[in-house]
Amino acid sequence: MASVLGPGDELLRIIQGAFPVGIHVRGNEITITGESSDRERVGRLFEELVVLVESGHQLDEEALGRSIEMMRSDQKPTEILRTEVLRGRKTVRPKTAGQKRYVDAVRNNTITFGIGPAGTGKSYLAVALAVQALLDKEVTRIVLTRPAVEAGERLGFLPGDILAKVDPYLRPLYDALYDMLDHETVARLIDRGTLEVAPLAFMRGRTLNDAFIILDEAQNATPEQLKMFLTRIGFGSRLVVTGDVTQIDLLDGRGRSGLVATREILQSVDDIAFIDLEVSDVVRHRIVRDIVAAYEKADAQASQIKQLLPRKPMNSTVPDVVGANEQSDVELDVLRWIRLARLVLQAERAAKDETLGLIFIDEATMTDLNVRYLDGDGPTDVLAFPLGDESLTTGRFPDEGGRGPGSPRVVPEMPAILGDVLICPTVAQKQANERSRSLEDEIALLVVHGTLHLLGYDHGNPDEASRMQKREQELLDKFSQNESSL
Numbered sequence: 161m162a163s164v165l166g167p168g169d170e171l172l173r174i175i176q177g178a179f180p181v182g183i184h185v186r187g188n189e190i191t192i193t194g195e196s197s198d199r200e201r202v203g204r205l206f207e208e209l210v211v212l213v214e215s216g217h218q219l220d221e222e223a224l225g226r227s228i229e230m231m232r233s234d235q236k237p238t239e240i241l242r243t244e245v246l247r248g249r250k251t252v253r254p255k256t257a258g259q260k261r262y263v264d265a266v267r268n269n270t271i272t273f274g275i276g277p278a279g280t281g282k283s284y285l286a287v288a289l290a291v292q293a294l295l296d297k298e299v300t301r302i303v304l305t306r307p308a309v310e311a312g313e314r315l316g317f318l319p320g321d322i323l324a325k326v327d328p329y330l331r332p333l334y335d336a337l338y339d340m341l342d343h344e345t346v347a348r349l350i351d352r353g354t355l356e357v358a359p360l361a362f363m364r365g366r367t368l369n370d371a372f373i374i375l376d377e378a379q380n381a382t383p384e385q386l387k388m389f390l391t392r393i394g395f396g397s398r399l400v401v402t403g404d405v406t407q408i409d410l411l412d413g414r415g416r417s418g419l420v421a422t423r424e425i426l427q428s429v430d431d432i433a434f435i436d437l438e439v440s441d442v443v444r445h446r447i448v449r450d451i452v453a454a455y456e457k458a459d460a461q462a463s464q465i466k467q468l469l470p471r472k473p474m475n476s477t478v479p480d481v482v483g484a485n486e487q488s489d490v491e492l493d494v495l496r497w498i499r500l501a502r503l504v505l506q507a508e509r510a511a512k513d514e515t516l517g518l519i520f521i522d523e524a525t526m527t528d529l530n531v532r533y534l535d536g537d538g539p540t541d542v543l544a545f546p547l548g549d550e551s552l553t554t555g556r557f558p559d560e561g562g563r564g565p566g567s568p569r570v571v572p573e574m575p576a577i578l579g580d581v582l583i584c585p586t587v588a589q590k591q592a593n594e595r596s597r598s599l600e601d602e603i604a605l606l607v608v609h610g611t612l613h614l615l616g617y618d619h620g621n622p623d624e625a626s627r628m629q630k631r632e633q634e635l636l637d638k639f640s641q642n643e644s645s646l
Contacts, residue, residue, distance in 0.1 A: 246288040258441035265433040274402045276437025282402035287336040290372035300370045304333045307380040369394035378403035379419045386418030480515045487522040490585035504611040517580035526584040541587045542606040544613035546579040581610035
């Protein structure tokens with residue numbers, strides 16, 4: 161029981177902090193109090209931990225943390241953590257459910273693709289499986305290869321012949337081997353030709369029978385190289401391809417990555433498996449997981465913004481609108497509001513090379529902007545920021561109706577970028593409820609209102625307000641009548 165609870169009950173405290181239950185230990189008896197579902201889950205966790213300890217597994221904070229994550233996902237830690245990939249000098253086991261799926265796929269398919277971020281054990285587990293297959297005499301040799309593509313450096317400036325030049329790129333594979341086999345064994349296997357570590361270019365024209373073949377860093381192989389490599393497989397061989405599509409070092413980037421293209425082509429072919437490893441499968445230092453997660457979040461935001469950029473045809477006479485949804489409180493059809501803003505620009509005869517930014521933000525961001533630039537005391541519904549308005553001698557005047565900044569009194573010749581319209585959907589939702597109308601109607605009004613401000617409209621006096629309100633209604637009616645054709 162002491163092995164399960166940890167030194168000084170350290171592991172027990174982690175379990176108590178992870179679940180809303182009370183845990184009392186007396187001797188070998190554990191009493192759990194709390195909601196029935198939580199009690200049952202924690203009880204099963206202790207049962208799993210006892211089995212792990214009895215089977216010789218060393219429990220520590222990392223292993224316990226992963227076991228807790230598995231239990232929350234209704235997975236059994238014993239089925240994952242007790243799976244042996246390699247036995248001998250060093251025992252290698254999967255540490256996550258994703259790694260277990262990956263190991264099972266390699267064992268059950270002729271070709272397996274392991275795709276995921278750094279630190280998920282793609283290469284390490286593949287090498288371990290290869291070594292075990294060799295020890296079990298399932299194959300007669302191991303072939304490890306990588307594309308010789310450098311991350312921002314030049315291969316030609318490295319000293320030595322071609323083998324010396326590519327050696328740094330193959331070093332991670334050597335490191336994995338030396339972690340599982342002693343140096344003398346690795347050297348002997350290489351001398352006999354049982355173990356071959358070579359650049360991808362050396363694979364051309366060969367047929368590899370009875371071999372366990374691993375292509376590492378496949379995201380840096382071109383489609384032509386990957387096709388060449390996949391067709392090297394012979395009878396009795398098994399092939400594993402690993403890569404991280406977020407770390408492509410090819411000059412042409414993602415568009416030339418064979419790993420990206422090959423998945424689309426081979427996804428439905430029998431005896432080929434594609435396994436995606438995720439942030440939760442990172443088994444390096446915890447900070448690596450946090451770094452990967454941060455980059456994934458940034459990439460997702462960039463991808464979302466890119467998807468919201470309607471493309472103008474060549475020689476288009478339509479002003480452009482760039483949209484971004486930087487809030488998650490209210491579900492929005494951003495593309496619809498981009499079309500509305502573009503209709504306003506067309507109707508007002510904005511120049512074809514002009515661009516407007518339409519950005520949806522949360523209340524905290526809107527409050528910060530309203531306080532900082534307009535001396536407001538909370539969030540407002542819409543703000544319109546003309547490009548470079550600080551340099552305009554006439555200044556920028558706040559809306560009197562609480563709808564954000566207006567346009568300059570004297571509109572100068574407009575630049576290519578008009579400015580940004582920022583809308584807070586949560587404020588819009590509250591206003592819509594107060595006015596007994598739909599959120600869509602409220603958002604539509606704010607899009608038109610903010611865009612007109614950037615085009616010179618204002619409501620500083622009754623005449624201006626009447627003119628602007630009339631034009632807003634005309635544009636909203638036009639959008640309602642023509643939306644299906646936009």
